[in-house]
Amino acid sequence: MIAQMKxxxxxxxxxxxAYIVILRDEEHSETMLxxxxxxxxxxxxxxxxxxxxxxxxxxxxxxKSVLDIVDARVLSVVVTxxxxxxxxxxxxxxxxxxEYSIDSRPSDAIxxxxxxxxxxFAQEEVLRKQASEELDQWLENLKPEDFGKLDS
Amino acid sequence: xxEQKDSHDLVRLKVHGVHPDxxxxTQIVILRDEANAEILxxxxxxxxxxxIKYALEGxxxxxxxxxxxxxxxxxxxxxxxxxxxxxxxxxxxxxxAIHLTSxxxERTIDSRPSDAIxxxxxxxxxxYVSQExxxxxxxxxxxxxxxxxxxxNLGKHEV
Numbered sequence: 001m002i003a004q005m006k007x008x009x010x011x012x013x014x015x016x017x018a019y020i021v022i023l024r025d026e027e028h029s030e031t032m033l034x035x036x037x038x039x040x041x042x043x044x045x046x047x048x049x050x051x052x053x054x055x056x057x058x059x060x061x062x063x064k065s066v067l068d069i070v071d072a073r074v075l076s077v078v079v080t081x082x083x084x085x086x087x088x089x090x091x092x093x094x095x096x097x098x099e100y101s102i103d104s105r106p107s108d109a110i111x112x113x114x115x116x117x118x119x120x121f122a123q124e125e126v127l128r129k130q131a132s133e134e135l136d137q138w139l140e141n142l143k144p145e146d147f148g149k150l151d152s
Numbered sequence: 153x154x155e156q157k158d159s160h161d162l163v164r165l166k167v168h169g170v171h172p173d174x175x176x177x178t179q180i181v182i183l184r185d186e187a188n189a190e191i192l193x194x195x196x197x198x199x200x201x202x203x204i205k206y207a208l209e210g211x212x213x214x215x216x217x218x219x220x221x222x223x224x225x226x227x228x229x230x231x232x233x234x235x236x237x238x239x240x241x242x243x244x245x246x247x248x249a250i251h252l253t254s255x256x257x258e259r260t261i262d263s264r265p266s267d268a269i270x271x272x273x274x275x276x277x278x279x280y281v282s283q284e285x286x287x288x289x290x291x292x293x294x295x296x297x298x299x300x301x302x303x304x305n306l307g308k309h310e311v
Contacts, residue, residue, distance in 0.1 A: 038199065039199070040197065040198075040199030040200075041199075041218075044218075056245070056247075056264050057262060057263060057264065057267075058264075059200075059218045059219070059222075059267050060218070062222065062250075062261065062263050062264075062267050062271075063218070063221065063222050063225065065261045065262075066222055066225060066226055066229075066231060066252070066261065067225060067229070069229075069231055069252065069254050069259050069261070070229050070230075070231060070254050072225075072229050086214075086215070088215075091221075091225075093225065093228065093229070095228065095229050100228040100229075102221065102224050102225060102228060103216060103224070104216060104221050105215050105216065105217075105221075108216075108218050108221050
């Protein structure tokens, strides 16, 4: 099963000095998928979100120009997997007469999807895994004194 | 930018190195011609600098970086990069063109030099600069400047 996601926004994570792209499930708006990305990837996504045209073509604008040479279309991008805190994605392209699916980091896939007006999906398996990894992290960060509070 | 590429007016360059600029959050890509007579330093962002450095050092990242992805899209779509050309410099901003062929037809895409170089290194494409850009690059003793830069960064930023 697959869920259509929308980019809800970008946040700065001061603890990891990184940015978080927040994807939200279109149908079940309480389901969020946070993806940590680097600074330049975040700015590539933010330019596209805000519809700002950079004075010079940015890397993902160039990517789009390359696809435009052969009228290749981005059909969709899919966040396909989550392993050891690393997200995996695929870009589905329609070339002249065949479809291709290309391995990508989610940040590149999202930056390209926004420029090509292509839908963004996530495997529901990833949404489930993410929820449990988040829980694991939360449990790991608990200190003994956090438990004590329950008794009082 | 689809001006005719005049091979007499172009100088082939090699990426000599990438150095952090200690004053800013940028990196300096050093391009040199084959005879080591010309030096062209281009300031790029830190992500772009890393994209060039990775390719230069043959470092394969665990996940495809943005320029690896462009290359992989082009490969799937049978688009072949033929060269990167640094075409112009205006108010300290360098302009570049990426030359590609698809079905035997030549195409040119406007690009920042950093993307053009990062992609050229990943596709073994030659990098050129126009004589005009070299003339405008400005004088000064770049050899001495480069020596100081390399000495300063020696051993500090080995990856």
